[in-house]
Amino acid sequence: MKRLLVTGSSGTIGTALSEALIKSGFEVIGVDRRKNIWSPAVQKRTIILDLLKPQLFKKLPPRVDLVIHLAAHARVYNLVKEPRLALENIATAFNVLEWARTHHVPRFLFASNSASKMSGEAMTHAYRQSYGMKTVIVRFSNVYGRYDESDRFVPLVTKKLLARQPITIFGKDKELDFTYIDDCVAGLLQLVKKFDTMNGRTFNLSSGETFRLIDVAKILGKLLGIKAVIKTAANRPGEVLKYCGDISPARRLFGFSPKFSLEKGMTAAAEWYKKLYK
Ligand SMILES: NC(=O)c1ccc[n+]([C@@H]2O[C@H](COP(=O)([O-])OP(=O)(O)OC[C@H]3O[C@@H](n4cnc5c(N)ncnc54)[C@H](O)[C@@H]3O)[C@@H](O)[C@H]2O)c1
Numbered sequence: 715m716k717r718l719l720v721t722g723s724s725g726t727i728g729t730a731l732s733e734a735l736i737k738s739g740f741e742v743i744g745v746d747r748r749k750n751i752w753s754p755a756v757q758k759r760t761i762i763l764d765l766l767k768p769q770l771f772k773k774l775p776p777r778v779d780l781v782i783h784l785a786a787h788a789r790v791y792n793l794v795k796e797p798r799l800a801l802e803n804i805a806t807a808f809n810v811l812e813w814a815r816t817h818h819v820p821r822f823l824f825a826s827n828s829a830s831k832m833s834g835e836a837m838t839h840a841y842r843q844s845y846g847m848k849t850v851i852v853r854f855s856n857v858y859g860r861y862d863e864s865d866r867f868v869p870l871v872t873k874k875l876l877a878r879q880p881i882t883i884f885g886k887d888k889e890l891d892f893t894y895i896d897d898c899v900a901g902l903l904q905l906v907k908k909f910d911t912m913n914g915r916t917f918n919l920s921s922g923e924t925f926r927l928i929d930v931a932k933i934l935g936k937l938l939g940i941k942a943v944i945k946t947a948a949n950r951p952g953e954v955l956k957y958c959g960d961i962s963p964a965r966r967l968f969g970f971s972p973k974f975s976l977e978k979g980m981t982a983a984a985e986w987y988k989k990l991y992k
Pocket of ligand 1: 722723724727728745764766789825854
């Protein structure tokens with residue numbers, strides 16, 4: 715396996731993963747509708763394309779060994795506010811699967827995406843069963859670290875802290891599984907290398923531990939040297955109150971082993987944001 719097509723390559727995971735794949739000697743072709751602003755190496759390998767428009771897919775290379783499909787509207791709450799975005803995720807996944815099928819791509823890795831998760835996963839299974847494509851599904855959880863300036867929890871709290879603004883936590887006791895970006899990427903790399911023996915499987919790639927959002931905000935404040943002023947509000951519709959990924963199948967089958975404790979990962983993330991916003 716040599717030539718990989720990474721959709722969503724300008725996003726947080728897409729950028730870090732593409733960099734790691736290039737470093738490991740894979741030929742990476744990125745696809746995204748926006749330019750990569752973080753990595754010149756990934757930017758120069760990225761085809762700018764809206765995956766909702768299959769008529770533009772002729773820009774894609776004729777032959778690839780594996781598609782890693784990361785492109786999506788990734789923020790759950792935005793999908794709850796605007797369900798059309800979930801439908802767009804489904805259409806995007808369908809378009810990429812169809813392109814893969816008609817171009818005889820033998821392997822497809824699907825990053826399951828929250829509210830539109832079940833449809834994407836079901837389509838991925840259907841393509842494996844109907845067309846003999848090898849497929850693997852991965853589920854991430856609150857990936858944080860570099861290359862993320864979005865309104866996800868960690869970048870948002872960081873921005874609020876640096877602006878000396880109060881932080882609102884929706885769901886006082888909310889506890890989630892936070893994954894440092896390098897652990898997520900390391901797991902994906904291990905999986906790519908063992909892809910053919912993992913056909914048909916679904917894996918959680920996360921830390922396998924939960925942390926209270928309130929504590930995460932406090933840790934970030936401590937690392938940035940700013941006291942966090944925290945307000946709490948009711949949990950928002952569509953968001954879970956507690957989530958912890960079971961990573962034992964990934965551990966057992968391909969040696970997935972997260973290396974970043976929350977403290978270590980948050981320290982690295984805080985350093986990155988300090989440089990970004992200095
Ligand atoms: N980051 C997380 O914590 C997390 C958690 C669970 C699932 N996921 C899933 O993992 C994947 C990657 O997440 P991320 O954090 O890197 O997200 P991201 O928002 O940083 O990146 C997604 C990228 O996809 C691109 N994209 C979206 N629709 C597109 C389209 N129609 N055509 C071309 N490009 C398109 C966007 O421009 C963006 O660059 C997503 O599918 C997301 O739902 C992420």
